[in-house]
Amino acid sequence: MKKNKKERQSLLVETIKETPFITDEELAEKFQVSVQTIRLDRLELSIPELRERIKTVAQTRLDDVRALTIEEVIGEMIDLQLDESAISILDIKREHVFSRTNIARGHHLFAQANSLAVAIIDDELALTASAEIRFVRQVKAGERVVAKAKVTKRGSDRTVVDVTSFVDKETVFSGKFLMYRS
Amino acid sequence: MKKNKKERQSLLVETIKETPFITDEELAEKFQVSVQTIRLDRLELSIPELRERIKTVAQTRLDDVRALTIEEVIGEMIDLQLDESAISILDIKREHVFSRTNIARGHHLFAQANSLAVAIIDDELALTASAEIRFVRQVKAGERVVAKAKVTKRGSDRTVVDVTSFVDKETVFSGKFLMYRS
Known part of the structure; x- marks a missing residue:
């Protein structure tokens, strides 16, 4: 109404x-x-x-990425505190969706989250060792995905990064990334 | 020598x-x-x-994909037996790697495997619900990744697809995809 x-x-x-x-x-x-x-x-x-x-x-700090170049981040990085937290936004466009269903393809949501998990690492070398991911709800063209990453565990050469992606306040994707650093 | x-x-x-x-x-x-x-x-x-x-x-049968269009498969599909097995190859080029390290970015290996897991489903609608993935060894530009998918469990609306990707005979990536079908 x-x-x-x-x-x-x-x-x-x-x-x-x-x-x-x-x-x-x-x-x-x-x-x-x-x-x-x-x-x-x-x-x-x-x-x-x-x-x-x-x-x-997004406030305060947008640190410089170290493990990749800023152009290699999928989506737009709007917050980065190395080894702590990061946020990026990705606008889902026609090229991100299945032509038949208009539903965003999983690997784009994965790419946004994974590149955020790489970017958050305060090291010249950051590689993904493994990940557990969930696609919680479908994302359509025209929607804006906000991915939020947090370092939840920090060893000497392994770091766990949790990423949750939202459309508005709804969770659409979550992933736990085990990252290797040099 | x-x-x-x-x-x-x-x-x-x-x-x-x-x-x-x-x-x-x-x-x-x-x-x-x-x-x-x-x-x-x-x-x-x-x-x-x-x-x-x-x-x-790759033999015998290259079924028609149903859940997506053939252009939407990442890599070249060379074998497809719906609800059974599938193989695709992806040549890693400059656009697939991190500029600094020459190492293939995880989301490209993921995209190849995930699109194969979608393609294998004998249904008009196939969506990824979750996945557990491992990046076993780094892949460099110039290498050819052969992904092999197998349906390992088949419920009425859920299907488990195991994908293993190789360079030569070495495993470089493995993933277990839980797929939802209509």
């Missing part, structure tokens, strides 16, 4: 607070208004655009 | 028997002779070229 402006703006604030990585396009669809209306709403409410919000949420 | 022609040809027969997917380039390097010499050896010994050998080894 279409909401009036006041209701919509109040829900907009709420929604952006809960899912800061949501795009104007997704908001427009959610509230059944044009993207232009969302932009005006944001202006009136002084809510910064997505890219600015991402920077704020 | 360079071998004389007779020794070389005898070893060539042996080598091709053991690793039928080996290329003329790899044979040339192995025996420290030119690719042209290998071709002449093969002619004299009546050993067919790689593509023909692949067809013979």
Whole structure:
């Protein structure tokens, strides 16, 4: 049901607070208004655009990757604290999905998560030894996948990295990566 | 050490028997002779070229894929028996490796194996639910990865597919994929 402006703006604030990585396009669809209306709403409410919000949420530190080059990270890296945590976003486009079903192919979600697990390692050499992964729910073209990685165990040459990927607040993928470092 | 022609040809027969997917380039390097010499050896010994050998080894049946389109298979599908077994080959090129180390990126080996696990399913819809994977040894640019998939368990809506990938006779990757079908 279409909401009036006041209701919509109040829900907009709420929604952006809960899912800061949501795009104007997704908001427009959610509230059944044009993207232009969302932009005006944001202006009136002084809510910064997505890219600015991402920077704020992702905060503090974007360390330099060491084990690979930044171009080799699949998705856009928006937070990196070496040997601690990392976040990247991947917009699922036509080239990521099965042509028949429009469902994102597993290896793209895997690639986003795995490259994040490599990037988080504070070493010149980081290789994946093994992984246990789960595809929790299907991801469709047009959705934005936010992957969050955390180092959960740190040995001298082995590191365990847990990665969970979300669309909005829903988990779509999770993986435990055993990483080898030199 | 360079071998004389007779020794070389005898070893060539042996080598091709053991690793039928080996290329003329790899044979040339192995025996420290030119690719042209290998071709002449093969002619004299009546050993067919790689593509023909692949067809013979891969044998009998190349079923039509159902759960995806043939273009969506990562690597070249050379054998497919739906709900039974499948084989594909992937030549590791510059675009598959980390620029710094020349080592193949994990998600390409994963993509080859995972798409094979999808392709093997005799159903219009096949999705990966989970996977346990191991990267056994590094793969370098120029190497040829042969992935072999086998259905090891078959329920009504769940199928387990084991995939092992080799370079020559060495295992480089293994994965157990739990596949969901409609």
